[in-house]
Amino acid sequence: MNTLDTSFMHHLSVEPFEVVNTRLHVPICTSEPIFKNSTTTPETRPSAEIISRDITPIEDLILHRATLSAGKLIFKGRLVRE
Amino acid sequence: MTEDDAHKLLSASSTLNAGKFYGSSEGLSLGAGLIYENIRCPIFDIADRVFLTLELPVYVLTHECDVDSTNRRAFNDYLTVCPLIPLQHFLREHSAWFHGDTELRCFLAAVAERRVNRLAYLPPGPSKLASGAFLYLNKLASTHVCEFNAVKPVASVSAFGLATIDQIFANHFLRPKSDRLSFSI
Numbered sequence: 001m002n003t004l005d006t007s008f009m010h011h012l013s014v015e016p017f018e019v020v021n022t023r024l025h026v027p028i029c030t031s032e033p034i035f036k037n038s039t040t041t042p043e044t045r046p047s048a049e050i051i052s053r054d055i056t057p058i059e060d061l062i063l064h065r066a067t068l069s070a071g072k073l074i075f076k077g078r079l080v081r082e
Numbered sequence: 083m084t085e086d087d088a089h090k091l092l093s094a095s096s097t098l099n100a101g102k103f104y105g106s107s108e109g110l111s112l113g114a115g116l117i118y119e120n121i122r123c124p125i126f127d128i129a130d131r132v133f134l135t136l137e138l139p140v141y142v143l144t145h146e147c148d149v150d151s152t153n154r155r156a157f158n159d160y161l162t163v164c165p166l167i168p169l170q171h172f173l174r175e176h177s178a179w180f181h182g183d184t185e186l187r188c189f190l191a192a193v194a195e196r197r198v199n200r201l202a203y204l205p206p207g208p209s210k211l212a213s214g215a216f217l218y219l220n221k222l223a224s225t226h227v228c229e230f231n232a233v234k235p236v237a238s239v240s241a242f243g244l245a246t247i248d249q250i251f252a253n254h255f256l257r258p259k260s261d262r263l264s265f266s267i
Contacts, residue, residue, distance in 0.1 A: 067167050072136060079132060
């Protein structure tokens with residue numbers, strides 16, 4: 001049976017490993033989470049909205065073009081690889 | 083349709099209290115509820131299927147604690163914004179496609195009445211929000227905090243405005259799934 005040779009272990013030294021305690025940094029967010037436990041059902045469930053009007057493809061395109069026209073184009077990349 | 087006419091139609095159809103919607107941005111740190119202009123962020127270009135870099139008016143969604151510069155830690159350098167579509171830009175683009183006002187009237191009324199799930203109407207405010215604007219809820223973008231280093235917010239929503247927008251986002255993103263998932267009760 002092979003046995004593990006542990007004679008080399010006394011040469012080893014363990015470097016101290018320190019984890020930064022982020023709690024020391026202030027300020028800490030004091031906002032309460034909406035859902036206290038992600039595995040539970042939300043206490044206040046948002047109402048499922050009745051959608052009676054959808055966006056048409058043309059309206060979608062108009063919204064896209066309006067988004068672009070509201071800003072200033074800085075850079076348009078090129079396709080490097082298909 | 084003129085901006086004025088569109089604004090009257092939106093105001094008449096919306097239940098928002100426009101007078102309570104905005105507040106002072108003085109003294110507020112970078113975070114949710116602030117509106118900035120000329121912020122660089124990516125927008126997908128449908129024609130070429132690449133992302134464009136644009137400077138846009140945006141509404142900040144990320145909570146201020148997540149990007150607090152005095153709280154040095156990992157993962158506090160990016161934040162989520164929703165590009166704003168000022169009403170005048172929407173009207174201009176719309177008039178290029180439709181000559182009459184019928185479709186536009188129906189569309190604006192539906193958005194103002196919150197019957198279009200993906201869009202939120204913001205009432206008139208300062209700067210580019212002079213005639214109001216839309217938030218396209220599925221067009222969120224991520225950008226770096228350095229974009230906000232040298233700029234000041236042009237506006238902030240009030241507590242009422244923030245609660246209204248939060249509810250709109252909650253309704254949009256936290257809707258119950260239509261498809262039935264595994265282990266559904």
